[in-house]
Amino acid sequence: MSETSSAYSPGETEAKWQAIWEERGTNRFTPSELKTAENPYFNLMMFPYPSAEGLHVGNIYAFTGADVHGRFQRLLGKQVFEPIGFDAFGIHSENFALKVGTHPMDLIPSNVANFTRQLRRVGGMFDWDHAVDTTHPDYYRWTQWIFLQLFKAGLAERKEAPVNWCPSCMTVLANEQVVGGLCERCDTPVEQRRIAQWFFRITDYAERLLDNLETLDWSESTRKTQTNWIGRSVGATLRFPIAAPGDDADGAASSDEAATSHIAVFTTRPDTVFGATYMVLAPEHELVAEVTTPEQADAVNAYQAGAAKMDLVARQKTDKTKTGVFTGGYCINPATEERVPIWIADYVLMGYGTGAIMAVPGHDPRDFEFAQTMELPIRRVVAAPEDAADTPLDEAYLGEGVLVNSGDFDGLGVTDGKAAIISWLEEHDAGESRVTYRLHDWCISRQRYWGPPIPIVHCEACGAVPVPESELPVLLPRVEDFQPDDSGVSPLARVEEWYRTTCPECGAEARRETDVSDTFLDSSWYFLRYPSTDRDDVALDPEITGKWLPVDCYIGGNEHAVLHLMYSRFVTMALKDLGHIDFEEPYVKFRAHGLIVREGAKMSKSKGNVIIPDGIIERFGADTFRTYLMFLGPFEEGGDYQDEGIQGPHGFLHRLWETTINAHDGDADAGVERKVHQTIAQLTEQIPGLQYNTSIAAMMECLNVIRAGGRQAARAEIEPLVVMVAPFAPHLAEELWERFGHEGSIFDGGNWPRFDAEKARDDTVELAVQVNGKVRGRVFGPTGMDQAAAEALARADENVARHLEAATEKRVIYVPDRLLNFVVEKTPDA
RNA sequence: GCCGGGGUGGCGAAAUGGUAAACGCAGGGGACUUAAAAUCCCCCGGGAGCAAUCCCUUGCGGGUUCAAGUCCCGCCCCCGGCACCA
Numbered sequence: 001m002s003e004t005s006s007a008y009s010p011g012e013t014e015a016k017w018q019a020i021w022e023e024r025g026t027n028r029f030t031p032s033e034l035k036t037a038e039n040p041y042f043n044l045m046m047f048p049y050p051s052a053e054g055l056h057v058g059n060i061y062a063f064t065g066a067d068v069h070g071r072f073q074r075l076l077g078k079q080v081f082e083p084i085g086f087d088a089f090g091i092h093s094e095n096f097a098l099k100v101g102t103h104p105m106d107l108i109p110s111n112v113a114n115f116t117r118q119l120r121r122v123g124g125m126f127d128w129d130h131a132v133d134t135t136h137p138d139y140y141r142w143t144q145w146i147f148l149q150l151f152k153a154g155l156a157e158r159k160e161a162p163v164n165w166c167p168s169c170m171t172v173l174a175n176e177q178v179v180g181g182l183c184e185r186c187d188t189p190v191e192q193r194r195i196a197q198w199f200f201r202i203t204d205y206a207e208r209l210l211d212n213l214e215t216l217d218w219s220e221s222t223r224k225t226q227t228n229w230i231g232r233s234v235g236a237t238l239r240f241p242i243a244a245p246g247d248d249a250d251g252a253a254s255s256d257e258a259a260t261s262h263i264a265v266f267t268t269r270p271d272t273v274f275g276a277t278y279m280v281l282a283p284e285h286e287l288v289a290e291v292t293t294p295e296q297a298d299a300v301n302a303y304q305a306g307a308a309k310m311d312l313v314a315r316q317k318t319d320k321t322k323t324g325v326f327t328g329g330y331c332i333n334p335a336t337e338e339r340v341p342i343w344i345a346d347y348v349l350m351g352y353g354t355g356a357i358m359a360v361p362g363h364d365p366r367d368f369e370f371a372q373t374m375e376l377p378i379r380r381v382v383a384a385p386e387d388a389a390d391t392p393l394d395e396a397y398l399g400e401g402v403l404v405n406s407g408d409f410d411g412l413g414v415t416d417g418k419a420a421i422i423s424w425l426e427e428h429d430a431g432e433s434r435v436t437y438r439l440h441d442w443c444i445s446r447q448r449y450w451g452p453p454i455p456i457v458h459c460e461a462c463g464a465v466p467v468p469e470s471e472l473p474v475l476l477p478r479v480e481d482f483q484p485d486d487s488g489v490s491p492l493a494r495v496e497e498w499y500r501t502t503c504p505e506c507g508a509e510a511r512r513e514t515d516v517s518d519t520f521l522d523s524s525w526y527f528l529r530y531p532s533t534d535r536d537d538v539a540l541d542p543e544i545t546g547k548w549l550p551v552d553c554y555i556g557g558n559e560h561a562v563l564h565l566m567y568s569r570f571v572t573m574a575l576k577d578l579g580h581i582d583f584e585e586p587y588v589k590f591r592a593h594g595l596i597v598r599e600g601a602k603m604s605k606s607k608g609n610v611i612i613p614d615g616i617i618e619r620f621g622a623d624t625f626r627t628y629l630m631f632l633g634p635f636e637e638g639g640d641y642q643d644e645g646i647q648g649p650h651g652f653l654h655r656l657w658e659t660t661i662n663a664h665d666g667d668a669d670a671g672v673e674r675k676v677h678q679t680i681a682q683l684t685e686q687i688p689g690l691q692y693n694t695s696i697a698a699m700m701e702c703l704n705v706i707r708a709g710g711r712q713a714a715r716a717e718i719e720p721l722v723v724m725v726a727p728f729a730p731h732l733a734e735e736l737w738e739r740f741g742h743e744g745s746i747f748d749g750g751n752w753p754r755f756d757a758e759k760a761r762d763d764t765v766e767l768a769v770q771v772n773g774k775v776r777g778r779v780f781g782p783t784g785m786d787q788a789a790a791e792a793l794a795r796a797d798e799n800v801a802r803h804l805e806a807a808t809e810k811r812v813i814y815v816p817d818r819l820l821n822f823v824v825e826k827t828p829d830a
Numbered sequence: 831g832c833c834g835g836g837g838u839g840g841c842g843a844a845a846u847g848g849u850a851a852a853c854g855c856a857g858g859g860g861a862c863u864u865a866a867a868a869u870c871c872c873c874c875g876g877g878a879g880c881a882a883u884c885c886c887u888u889g890c891g892g893g894u895u896c897a898a899g900u901c902c903c904g905c906c907c908c909c910g911g912c913a914c915c916a
Binding site: 266645 | 841
């Protein structure tokens with residue numbers, strides 16, 4: 001077939017095709033091609049953080065799975081844009097740079113170069129002309145621009161707020177970066193500090209972020225994770241007037257003047273308000289001082305000090321005994337008009353709802369436990385059918401029932417009671433229905449060096465003034481001492497010549513914002529930038545953005561199910577509202593890949609069982625490595641990397657090569673062709689569903705049929721298989737395609753084989769014959785037999801006949817082309 | 831505690847309610863070879879049997895069905911996420 005070498009040499013073939021792709025620009029789009037593409041498909045994968053260690057198997061697994069998807073779409077005839085980039089700002093890089101004593105501005109370019117080399121070697125279909133590096137001023141100029149757009153829209157605000165402070169990293173962390181009270185990066189207990197920070201008002205979008213989830217083609221688990229994170233709770237806000245000192249239980253009439261201040265609480269159970277026998281404020285609550293009586297002041301202060309000192313891990317332990325102190329103050333339950341005592345306790349969190357609760361010990365387990373400990377009254381206000389209004393409670397009752405001890409509302413069910421009590425509260429101006437979210441605003445300030453400076457100038461007269469867009473980027477200066485300190489401000493605050501500036505509005509002396517922004521801001525919009533990297537005058541080319549976005553398919557790790565995916569959805573929505581883009585959801589389809597373990601154990605540097613991809617690629621080639629990674633388990637579930645397992649795909653690709661090289665030009669065998677078309681059908685359906693492992697198994701099976709008994713393949717039999725293997729083994733497929741005599745890349749021109757149902761149809765089927773559900777024989781017959789014909793064949797089977805003897809037939813179940821089941825009753829031996 | 835995802839040969843795994851274990855790894859046997867490698871062929875869940883064949887087997891216990899790995903009910907275990915969220 002060809003006069004060139006006939007032995008398969010992956011190294012040579014792969015080097016050859018990587019060079020050709022590069023030279024011909026096979027995978028790159030020119031600006032005009034981006035504008036004119038007729039069938040655009042944006043295939044996105046999560047861009048890597050370019051570590052010094054280089055690509056790890058997890059990266060390659062994710063990228064290969066996404067690349068297979070992109071190459072398949074391209075074989076279907078689509079123009080597939082598959083960009084890649086580097087997420088290189090952030091604490092991760094900075095800490096590493098500090099550790100090895102190299103400046104990140106020197107470190108990152110060499111890491112990026114190494115990643116680039118490895119990514120090319122793996123054979124991804126990347127458009128290198130549109131790569132991004134978040135640390136490059138050409139990129140972060142526009143990250144700063146995004147900040148300014150949100151600022152102008154009122155979605156960025158600076159406020160002093162309690163923030164999570166990591167004393168080890170010496171920076172503020174977003175709530176999402178605190179895991180179980182520990183810094184997710186270094187596992188140090190996180191402290192609470194009050195610092196002025198920049199926040200994005202993501203909570204304004206909570207409802208939309210939640211509602212849109214239903215419209216997305218995302219996996220169920222990712223949507224659930226986001227739903228839980230947003231944490232929508234429906235309930236009511238209630239106001240409990242603070243009782244003036246000396247008010248007594250029936251002093252409601254005189255409470256008018258005292259009612260100037262009140263405690264607001266949020267509850268999901270307004271129906272239980274008659275059971276609210278005490279109040280609890282979070283220790284940090286601003287009203288604590290107001291309600292505390294002089295006699296209780298010492299105890300309250302001591303408790304507050306203790307709570308402030310306690311780290312979040314200790315505080316959030318749910319199994320510790322509840323603690324708290326009485327403030328000496330009272331407020332009025334608006335439903336019962338009773339005076340109820342006000343306590344402070346650390347089981348009430350400042351960060352949720354209003355930081356205060358009405359305690360209903362009868363119907364909330366935490367309040368019940370607290371009431372028992374403190375000997376506070378417990379009152380039943382919901383009764384199950386078997387309970388009376390005065391049946392004592394030995395634990396909080398959470399179930400359905402009717403309201404009792406609730407005045408005019410007695411007898412209502414829980415659901416009706418909620419509605420009725422909310423109306424009553426609204427009429428009396430004591431509360432209203434309310435929805436609360438667990439989601440917090442996104443704190444984007446970082447008191448570190450390695451990030452984009454937040455483009456704001458602080459002026460004494462004008463306040464926080466945005467840097468004019470024409471002056472972007474605000475360049476991150478190269479400073480040699482970027483060690484963070486405990487001052488609560490960025491190392492940039494030590495660089496006077498940098499932060500001293502003039503106010504863009506009044507020209508007075510002013511000071512630059514010295515915090516940098518969160519890395520998650522860099523990655524919240526990178527996919528928007530990819531197709532517009534040819535433009536240096538705008539962030540987004542409107543025409544190209546309109547054509548290519550939103551992203552058709554996004555593949556990445558589920559560890560980003562909340563942070564990155566939530567933030568990028570928010571930024572996209574905000575940009576839409578500002579008129580910059582015309583869609584509000586960035587990713588039409590998202591799929592999370594699974595995790596790779598090795599020989600049943602998690603890979604880790606400390607265990608020394610990390611797979612080094614370079615060595616494997618050198619030995620087996622990228623095509624074999626890719627195919628094996630996709631074969632070893634379901635892509636969305638991950639799998640176990642067994643070192644010897646690569647032999648399977650290795651042998652498969654070698655046999656495919658040999659079979660193709662030695663194919664003849666004669667007619668295809670009908671039986672073999674049938675198998676080929678059945679394989680086409682299966683792959684055409686399974687590859688878009690990311691069922692790569694079974695797709696590869698099907699191709700192996702098909703090749704086994706083609707080669708059965710050592711027969712020589714016809715070119716017409718093997719050629720479709722060469723195309724189908726192309727997404728997995730692109731270099732091998734290109735080479736064989738060329739040797740078939742085709743011009744150009746196999747990936748151009750929509751070469752995916754067409755399925756022919758006629759050729760795929762079996763004319764003979766094997767039918768399982770059961771007697772009472774147990775297989776007693778197998779018979780062969782023509783496809784589509786009627787039941788009579790099938791029964792005749794079955795009864796002729798010796799073993800089947802034997803089982804039907806001495807039995808009374810009750811009925812026969814026939815599933816055409818699959819099985820025949822005789823249901824019989826054994827005749828008793830007589 | 832709540833929400834996801836799992837539990838099938840020695841191992842990775844496959845199976846629209848319809849022949850459990852496809853495909854592959856490892857293992858065993860054989861062919862070729864001076865030998866090895868490579869390649870090719872055969873066997874490969876457990877038990878009984880010379881064999882035909884029969885019995886058992888998808889974490890455990892029930893149920894629905896002619897038929898259950900698959901559906902329903904009740905449990906156990908593993909992995910991931912959330913968790914004093916009022």
